[in-house]
Amino acid sequence: MPLLHKLFAGSLLAASLSTFALPALTDFPQDHSDIKPDPAVTFGKLDNGIRYAILPNSEPKGRASLRLLVKAGSMNETDDQQGLAHFLEHMAFKGSTHYAPGTLVNYFQRLGMGMGSDANANTGFERTVYELELPDTKPETMTEGLQVFADFSGGLLLKPDQIEGERGVILSEKRARDSVSYRAYIAESKHLLPDSLLIKRMPIGQTDVIQKAQRERFADFYNTWYRPDRITVVAVGDFNPKSTIALINKEFGGIKARAPARADYEFGKVTPPSGVDIGYHYDAEAPTTNISIEALQPFPGLDKTQIRLNDVRMQLALDIVSRRLDILAHKDDAIISAGYVGVNDLMTETRVSSLEVTTKPENWQAALALAEQQLRQAWQYGFTADELRVAVANMRTSLQQAADTARTRRSPQLAGALTDALNDQNVFTSPQQDLALLTPLLNSITPEEALTAFRGAWTGGRKLFVSGNVKLDDAQAQINAAWKASTAAAVIAPAKDAAVEFPYTQFGNAPGKITAQKQVDDLAITQLTFANGVRVNIKKTPYEANTIRINARVGGGLLTEPAQKQPGLAYVADLAFRAGGLDKLSWDDLQTAMAGKQVGLEFGVGSDALEFSARTNTENLKLQLQLIAAYLTHAGYRPEALSAARKAIAQNAISLEHTPEGMLRSRIPRELASNDPRFGVPSRDEASARTLAELKAWLDPQLQHGPLEISLVGDLETPQVIQALSETLGALPARDAKPDYAEARKVKFPAPLTETLKVSTQIDRGVVFMVWPTPDALDVTVNRRFNLLSEIMRNRLWDTIRTQMGSSYSPTAFSQMSDTFTHYGMLGVMITVEPGAAPKVAEAVKGIAAELQKTGISDDELERARAPVLTDIRDSAQNNSYWLHVVLDGSQERPQRLDWARTRLSGYEHISKAEITAIIKQYLKPEDVSTFIVLPVAQAK
Numbered sequence: 001m002p003l004l005h006k007l008f009a010g011s012l013l014a015a016s017l018s019t020f021a022l023p024a025l026t027d028f029p030q031d032h033s034d035i036k037p038d039p040a041v042t043f044g045k046l047d048n049g050i051r052y053a054i055l056p057n058s059e060p061k062g063r064a065s066l067r068l069l070v071k072a073g074s075m076n077e078t079d080d081q082q083g084l085a086h087f088l089e090h091m092a093f094k095g096s097t098h099y100a101p102g103t104l105v106n107y108f109q110r111l112g113m114g115m116g117s118d119a120n121a122n123t124g125f126e127r128t129v130y131e132l133e134l135p136d137t138k139p140e141t142m143t144e145g146l147q148v149f150a151d152f153s154g155g156l157l158l159k160p161d162q163i164e165g166e167r168g169v170i171l172s173e174k175r176a177r178d179s180v181s182y183r184a185y186i187a188e189s190k191h192l193l194p195d196s197l198l199i200k201r202m203p204i205g206q207t208d209v210i211q212k213a214q215r216e217r218f219a220d221f222y223n224t225w226y227r228p229d230r231i232t233v234v235a236v237g238d239f240n241p242k243s244t245i246a247l248i249n250k251e252f253g254g255i256k257a258r259a260p261a262r263a264d265y266e267f268g269k270v271t272p273p274s275g276v277d278i279g280y281h282y283d284a285e286a287p288t289t290n291i292s293i294e295a296l297q298p299f300p301g302l303d304k305t306q307i308r309l310n311d312v313r314m315q316l317a318l319d320i321v322s323r324r325l326d327i328l329a330h331k332d333d334a335i336i337s338a339g340y341v342g343v344n345d346l347m348t349e350t351r352v353s354s355l356e357v358t359t360k361p362e363n364w365q366a367a368l369a370l371a372e373q374q375l376r377q378a379w380q381y382g383f384t385a386d387e388l389r390v391a392v393a394n395m396r397t398s399l400q401q402a403a404d405t406a407r408t409r410r411s412p413q414l415a416g417a418l419t420d421a422l423n424d425q426n427v428f429t430s431p432q433q434d435l436a437l438l439t440p441l442l443n444s445i446t447p448e449e450a451l452t453a454f455r456g457a458w459t460g461g462r463k464l465f466v467s468g469n470v471k472l473d474d475a476q477a478q479i480n481a482a483w484k485a486s487t488a489a490a491v492i493a494p495a496k497d498a499a500v501e502f503p504y505t506q507f508g509n510a511p512g513k514i515t516a517q518k519q520v521d522d523l524a525i526t527q528l529t530f531a532n533g534v535r536v537n538i539k540k541t542p543y544e545a546n547t548i549r550i551n552a553r554v555g556g557g558l559l560t561e562p563a564q565k566q567p568g569l570a571y572v573a574d575l576a577f578r579a580g581g582l583d584k585l586s587w588d589d590l591q592t593a594m595a596g597k598q599v600g601l602e603f604g605v606g607s608d609a610l611e612f613s614a615r616t617n618t619e620n621l622k623l624q625l626q627l628i629a630a631y632l633t634h635a636g637y638r639p640e641a642l643s644a645a646r647k648a649i650a651q652n653a654i655s656l657e658h659t660p661e662g663m664l665r666s667r668i669p670r671e672l673a674s675n676d677p678r679f680g681v682p683s684r685d686e687a688s689a690r691t692l693a694e695l696k697a698w699l700d701p702q703l704q705h706g707p708l709e710i711s712l713v714g715d716l717e718t719p720q721v722i723q724a725l726s727e728t729l730g731a732l733p734a735r736d737a738k739p740d741y742a743e744a745r746k747v748k749f750p751a752p753l754t755e756t757l758k759v760s761t762q763i764d765r766g767v768v769f770m771v772w773p774t775p776d777a778l779d780v781t782v783n784r785r786f787n788l789l790s791e792i793m794r795n796r797l798w799d800t801i802r803t804q805m806g807s808s809y810s811p812t813a814f815s816q817m818s819d820t821f822t823h824y825g826m827l828g829v830m831i832t833v834e835p836g837a838a839p840k841v842a843e844a845v846k847g848i849a850a851e852l853q854k855t856g857i858s859d860d861e862l863e864r865a866r867a868p869v870l871t872d873i874r875d876s877a878q879n880n881s882y883w884l885h886v887v888l889d890g891s892q893e894r895p896q897r898l899d900w901a902r903t904r905l906s907g908y909e910h911i912s913k914a915e916i917t918a919i920i921k922q923y924l925k926p927e928d929v930s931t932f933i934v935l936p937v938a939q940a941k
Contacts (some may be wrong), residue, residue: 006689011428022348022425023302025071025229028050029427033303034093036547038430041418042241048227050153050252052934053418053428054244055236057411059543060878064137064237064414068130068149069423073227073234075265075347078282082204084213084221086123087163087170090217092130093119094162098147098157101162102803109864111135111144112625112871116810126265126347127423134411135871137239138516142247146233150630151370153231154258167211168806174204175765176809176832179659180286184467190295191279191465192352196268223259230900231255232422236415257320261766267349272296273461275578276483280475281467285658285761287651288337288358289468293369293375297460301448303426304527309452316445317849319391319455320343320383324494325357326389327588332640335359335366337647342513343895348425359648361470366454368466368479369486377491378457382451392442393596399438401598401617402431404546445520471652501586512730514722517864520898526718527576527892528554529867535709536890538718541880546617552628553609553893555702558678559744561605568682569698570605572690575645577699578603580692581636587924590627599624600863601631607820608741610892611700618716625728628710632703632732646688653684660759660767660934664830667757668769668932672826672898674748674807707738713880738893743860747821749773749889753930767934769778771828772849773921777817782909785919786827789863790815792857792916797829805844807837819894827923838933849924856917866908873905 023032026049030037038045042054074085095101110121112135121130129151134145189199233252235244272295300307318341325339341359346352360366421428429437464483472478515527561570578601580589582627594600598620602613612631616624656662669680677686710729712721777783790936793813803812808831817825831843876882891897 003788007893012423013357020260025049025466029303029421029425033427034054035308035427035429036433037427038433040430041428042245044245046228046249046253048253048255049227049231050255050478051232051422052245052248053232053234053415053422054241055418056241057236057240057409057414058238059408059410060238060875062136062238064134064142064235064239065409065411066132066134066145066146067234067415067419068152068418070128070130070153070226071126071423072221072280073124073126073128074203074205074224075267077201077205077221078655080209081213081217081221083170083203084209084210084218085128085225086205087166087201087210087213088156088218088222089121089123089128089130090166090170091158091162091491092121092152092156095157095159097157098151101157101159104148105798106864107575107576108724109795110867111141112867113388114868114872118868119421125198125203127202127372128592129419129423131415134237137237139247140357142239142244142250143690146247146251149233150255153226153228153252154255156216156222159224160215163215163218165803165806166309167673168656169802169809170205170210170830171207172834173806173809174207174210175834177204178666178763178765180283180655181492183283183756184281184286185291186419187281188279188292188465189468190282191277191728192432192463193268193270193298196933198267198272208461211772215226220259224262227257227261228252229257229261229920230257232419234415234419234422236411237420238411259532267347270296270350273463274372276462276464276480278476278479278483279465280472280479282469282471282475283467284469284471285654286468287654289361289364289466289470290356291364292354292356292370292434292463292465292467294355294463295353295460296463297353297457297459299345299348301351302596304350305437308436310456312441313445313449313453314343314439314457315788316391316395317378317383317450318457319394319448319453320387321355321374322376323387323591324378326372328370330586330588330640330644333641334640334643335363335370339371339374339501343483345424346732351457360650361468364466364470364484365482366460366465369483370487372483372486373489373491375458375564375830377494378451379455382454382492383447384513385447386494387494388445388447388450390497390595392445396439396441396442397596397598399431399435401546403435404617406431408543408545413762416475457836497592499649500585500589500592502590502626504626507626507629507633507728508733510731511723511726512732514726514730523887523901525888525891525898528722529892530726531734532732533707533737534725534729535733535892536722537709537711537891538716538721539713539888540716540718541714541883543878543880544714546715547880548618548621548624548712548716549626549880550612550614550616550628550710550712551884551889552710553606553890554612554632554707554708555610555706556738556741556744557606557609557611560698560702561678563677565591566690566694567677567689567700568687569694571687572642572645573605573695573699574603575648576641576692577635577637578631578694579642579644580638580726582630583634583636585637587641591638594623594627597623603631607818610699610706618720621716621721622724622728627723629728629732632708632729635696635700635703635802635836636654637696639692642692642695647685649687652681653789656681658759658761659763660761660765660832660936663759663932663934664755664767664769669754671753672750672771672930673824674750676747677748705733705736707893708732708735708842709892710888711884711886713884745820745822747818747824749824749826750930752928753932755931755937756933758937759934764835765936766833766838767932768833768838768845769828769932770842770845770929771826772925772928774815774817774825774923776821776823776825777819780896780903781907782919783815784816785911785915788862788865788869788908789916789919790827791869791925792852792861793827793829795850795861795865796852797845800844801831801841801846805841807841807844808833830852833867836936838935842931842933844924846929848928848930852920852924853926854918857913859913862913862916864909869908870905873908923933
């Protein structure tokens, strides 16, 4: 993957400043570059112009990832086709030469593929990509997958009745995409590119076109742009490359152009500002105010060595400025809550440099000044040697870790990266090639070189955009005045960083002793207990080279939260605890101390434990464990962390209050737990009232003395892991035994509820949320049956709500059964709808449940639900996240987790139709359902 893709994370906006001759669509990027591609990839071209890229890869074993890249998207549409590039992507699944309408999704499911997870597609401005994750690499399966793509390329039926049936689905997807951030994106795009085609060709399209376009407009786009010279097949997986190439020749060799070639789109005119060009967008529902400063630069050209090297010099500078903004955002009296600077290239048209900060509406002028002056300070004074050292160390570690883990990269990610590289005209290179190319630069780069590259990204005038929940009476005048006031202020050189060492290296007077150890041979797991009561689970796997995943469970989590007296304490802990750093080091100090180390830490309050998670490698394992031990024994509880948490609380509250889905996170979960304050996101007032003293009083006893069980999975050596643990967590003071928390585990599901809830929002979207109470998850055989039932429900929702009614883009069913709270679980559906259709959709769901009660399920729908689940089970056995979070995590506290792993595949294979029918009869009763309809205020009235 080209480094440019991996390192740049900038704005989605772009502009065209220069044009140059692009290579032929049938050429590969390396044909016009001095960079050699990854030698493991076989590139080729059929006689008709269709390209292919084949990469053998064995993770996961026995599977293949296929991609079909069509070099056409919304920019290729005519005015009366706006939205049809995306609509056509949907129609590909609605009937083709070898797959009659209504059969392809069912075929995928019987094959063991989930719709959405294993068969999907997406449309952008200048490309459409289809994705298939095949369950195996048997010749017949590979043939079928490639035949599907060949049909997409040249055999779509585009039947009028299927088009009519999909219109409502597309409009539902358009409605689902509406959000504060999307509206702001549109407004900023218009400010940045007022005369470009891009702002007129958002991929989701125009409502009237979606509602009215007839078949000939679809056929015109399909026949014009789905041409052999615009099509590339990408295959990555555990297969024989020669056999795969032969199959591609067989399936795609006969595809021909069906219409004359048409000139590509004209991007439009862009005139960079000579001074400052001001834009403004007000949205009362926005959770924050955002200040964006942008500069437009010419696209640097097609992928070559010198461009990559200069991009890395620039990225190091951007990393330093982003780090400065992050430090400012973490201060106790911070004006901003977040900030970043980045650069993005789009469609080989332009380069956009962006600096953005987030603030409260009352602080917009101060935040604008901070952003402008930080940018000017970097331009004028550059960077210190210490800042550059940290940035270089982090980049070097990232490159080295990528090279070390390259042999266990997973096929879906590789297929996506290879497809992106081909689409973006970048040479696909391996991590080893990237490391070899960039190491000399990282060894020699100077602050002056980084400054030169940074200035190159910020030449010319500025586009200034203020958006969000700040209402200005005379926006142009007020923003201009704030800008002039800021630019008149002097800036000073940045202070030199002080050296920071990590001091937490000794725990206890001597290494911990092991008092119990056993080997779980059939699962290759080592379990042991230290004298202080710390329990350990270890599993060596080959699935991620040079990677060790860690999860530590401490105390009792939500089971211990004093939620009746201090509601929202766990929510605040999630936001503030980690950011509070350690007693001797702030969070920012920790970032400096850990520069260049493969060390990190996440923290969250789980339902029955406080959880620390991390990903490291063998070299940094001991340091990673020292960091976890330091948070257990020396947590900082710094005031700046609470200040940042309160800002986040306010921002999150606005989002929850002004989106239909907000009710699903706040009010509804609490009502479904009989108003237990541990459930749902707490109110702004509840969470904002919490203090550091309360947080420390609740967390510290658990961290210092609570039961502790840690699990480690990955490319490790067990003796080394045990030694590192003995010197860190094993050397801590004695841990308490875990109580059973019998009373705290009791949660009462309420009597059935029926509510219509109102949300004040401009978003024209409603939500139907319906749940039936179920048992908890501790009887795994029952839990598995409910999981399969939820898949069956999802398929019925898809057939009825999406396909027949066209009322929702992605109706969802779920089984959520607790393994913490006794006798507590639910089977539910969540459907995004047009507000006026919500009652009809709710009745349709009840009809589906009634039909299941009356007639049960068929053999076919049981197998269509079961087959993708079995594929996922087989795949997960080659995944470290599964072993860590599903099997090892808490397996000594709850030993049955190991038995669950042993019986998972056979358990699902042997679930019968009669067993599913029995739980339908017992639990899916019409009188037991709770129904919530969430509507925007105007429609609710």
